[in-house]
Amino acid sequence: MHNLVILTGAGISAESGLATFRGPGGLWEGHRVEDVCTPEALAADAALVHRFYDLRRQALATVQPNPAHEALARLDREWPGELLIVTQNVDDLHERAGATRLLHMHGELKSALCALCGVRQASPAVLPPGTECGACGAPAMRPDVVFFGEMPLGIEVIEAALARADLFVSIGTSGAVYPAAGFVQTARWHGAKTLELNLDPSAGSVFFDESRMGPASALVPAWVDEVLGILAPPR
Numbered sequence: 001m002h003n004l005v006i007l008t009g010a011g012i013s014a015e016s017g018l019a020t021f022r023g024p025g026g027l028w029e030g031h032r033v034e035d036v037c038t039p040e041a042l043a044a045d046a047a048l049v050h051r052f053y054d055l056r057r058q059a060l061a062t063v064q065p066n067p068a069h070e071a072l073a074r075l076d077r078e079w080p081g082e083l084l085i086v087t088q089n090v091d092d093l094h095e096r097a098g099a100t101r102l103l104h105m106h107g108e109l110k111s112a113l114c115a116l117c118g119v120r121q122a123s124p125a126v127l128p129p130g131t132e133c134g135a136c137g138a139p140a141m142r143p144d145v146v147f148f149g150e151m152p153l154g155i156e157v158i159e160a161a162l163a164r165a166d167l168f169v170s171i172g173t174s175g176a177v178y179p180a181a182g183f184v185q186t187a188r189w190h191g192a193k194t195l196e197l198n199l200d201p202s203a204g205s206v207f208f209d210e211s212r213m214g215p216a217s218a219l220v221p222a223w224v225d226e227v228l229g230i231l232a233p234p235r
Contacts, residue, residue: 001230002081005158005165005192006072007183009088011172011199012216016063016093019056028052038148046129046142053143054126056090057109061125065097068171068220073098075224084161086154088173088180090145105152105180111144120144152179165192169223172216175202184208197223 028036031048035041042049065073072085076099085102087094090109094102107113112123114133121134123144131141146152162168168187175181184194184207196202196211197219205211212219 001166001193001227003161003164003166004075004079004081004083004227005161005168005183005187006083006085007088007168007170007173007180008072008085008094009171009173009180012066012068012220013063013089013091013093014172015068015215015217016066018063018091018093019059034148037145039150042142042147050127050129050143053109053145057123057125057127060091060109063091063093065093066217068216069093069097069099071221071224075227076101078228082161082164084158086158086161086180086183088177103154103157105146105154105158107143107145107153109143109145112141113144114138115140115142155179158183159186162186162192163190165190167195168192169195169197170202170204170208171197171220173198173202175204195223 036052083101088106111120113120116138117136119135130139132139165187194208196208
């Protein structure tokens with residue numbers, strides 16, 4: 001086993017206490033989150049969309065990485081083969097734990113994107129509609145996140161890593177949102193072993209060679225110890 005691809009989802013950050021912003025009935029301020037996080041919503045009510053992401057950015061400042069993030073950062077430091085951590089999360093908890101071999105397929109809360117020229121820059125805690133781009137000067141900065149209906153980032157890089165993977169691990173994901181939900185099938189098709197670490201079985205559990213159920217903060221450190229132990233010299 002040499003090449004690892006790890007997919008992380010909301011379940012790994014939920015254990016840090018990161019709010020989902022969904023209230024009773026799955027609504028945020030009376031809106032379906034799926035209706036707020038779209039290009040159409042940004043065009044129709046930019047202030048609403050920007051406020052949603054401002055609140056998420058502010059909530060991010062109140063939480064810390066948990067043992068699952070820290071264990072993956074340790075794996076990143078110590079694993080001698082190829083490793084790619086693909087996260088569906090827009091928080092920076094993997095980075096704060098120390099992970100570097102990381103790809104945010106749904107963008108990043110702490111980044112802002114110019115809708116005109118495509119430049120990315122660090123986002124302030126509050127990003128008002130009409131914020132000017134530092135590169136082109138257009139009042140077109142938006143949250144640097146992938147809205148529903150937009151193409152996830154880095155798909156070519158992810159697919160190439162899956163084609164080379166010896167092991168694909170999914171952590172804290174629902175297995176219901178594509179294209180990430182299809183990564184396990186891609187990995188299997190290329191011959192990788194597959195492992196699911198999740199609080200409950202995901203929608204795609206049937207595609208995994210092995211599933212371990214429980215909190216990520218317990219399962220992930222134990223699995224990382226197990227994997228790195230493969231490389232430990234005999235005593």
